[in-house]
């Protein structure tokens with residue numbers, strides 16, 4: 001990897017960062033005391049920091065760098081597009097070549113009759129679009145009372161007021177006046193943490209039937225849509241029991257409500273298919289996309305919608321859009337990213353080769369004394385930490401205390417593996433090789449060992 005030295009000393013960078021840069025989802029004063037790690041470069045699955053350390057990025061950035069870092073083809077395309085046409089909008093009877101080509105390509109890749117794309121700059125924006133689009137759809141169909149959207153606790157759909165309200169993160173709802181009205185939440189299908197004495201299959205049905213119960217409670221003629229991630233990501237990579245999605249699909253078919261699949265993390269190969277909906281066997285009316293669409297090289301998101309919804313929305317003026325909807329540079333970069341994913345058969349490799357290999361290696365971590373379960377779909381996986389796996393016990397310490405301690409060991413071992421509460425999660429670039437998977441697992445095991453030692457030393461290896 002090229003060694004860039006054209007920046008200030010790390011301490012000076014950290015001081016400037018602490019003085020002026022406000023970080024998302026961060027307690028600024030804590031970070032200022034410790035100093036942010038300054039990431040300066042990347043190649044493949046590897047990052048480099050300002051001290052020259054090589055870090056194995058088992059999170060693909062923020063679940064997005066599917067083709068890995070350092071693909072100069074995307075930089076070339078961006079430079080070419082910036083020279084030719086850096087920006088134009090798609091509002092007033094105009095279009096641009098990259099935007100229309102990307103929409104056509106997405107229509108080709110998306111399943112079923114999802115053939116129309118409304119672009120946004122991010123996943124949050126796209127879910128705001130969805131919120132307004134499903135309500136407008138029903139209003140145009142003569143059913144303006146169908147307004148409420150059902151979502152799930154611990155879901156993540158973004159951080160804007162609309163998408164954050166759709167999400168089910170209670171910590172987010174506690175700040176800034178969320179959720180907005182017209183959104184209802186049901187339980188997540190997290191059998192490990194919430195399944196009690198039920199079998200996973202029974203718990204899957206139990207959770208899915210909460211959707212039916214909520215529709216009955218609020219009245220079918222008031223419900224616009226159900227939104228869910230095929231596999232929850234930010235909530236901790238919650239893989240639903242096998243009974244869950246078939247039952248949700250049955251309910252959505254029988255009741256007059258739209259199904260929005262939030263594919264922001266699951267999309268573009270993450271689960272071993274182009275879309276998580278295909279892996280989990282659901283047929284959405286709308287899919288939210290972002291992240292892997294451009295492998296994070298440019299900010300871009302969107303909603304892929306069915307022929308039926310496009311026809312209804314298309315018959316009126318939909319008073320909605322973003323300055324950067326269909327941004328030509330972002331769209332050109334996304335197209336190049338999709339070309340690489342397709343021509344290098346990366347999704348297929350995840351399905352048939354590296355995905356099954358990672359699964360085998362990752363699931364073997366369940367033999368670690370502090371790991372209760374290891375679940376993985378394609379290349380998104382989660383380890384549930386526990387002081388007593390026979391009882392699926394939670395730690396007596398506040399949720400996240402132990403997860404944070406293990407994460408600290410990952411950080412020290414130059415492995416980016418995050419914690420969500422007391423779960424450890426991975427979502428590596430899809431181009432990870434078998435040898436790199438071995439390295440990831442070696443570092444993860446070492447971090448678990450060291451983490452457990454630290455937990456024991458702190459007297460925290462005790463069940464609630």
Ligand code: PXG
Nearest residue numbers: 122123124156157158233234262264265290
């Ligand atoms: N939907 C899903 C399923 C997501 O995971 C969004 C929507 C919002 O996308 P934007 O592009 O607006 O961020 C996301 C984003 C985390 C974490 O801590 C996850 C996300 C964002 C920030 C942090 O895992 N996912």
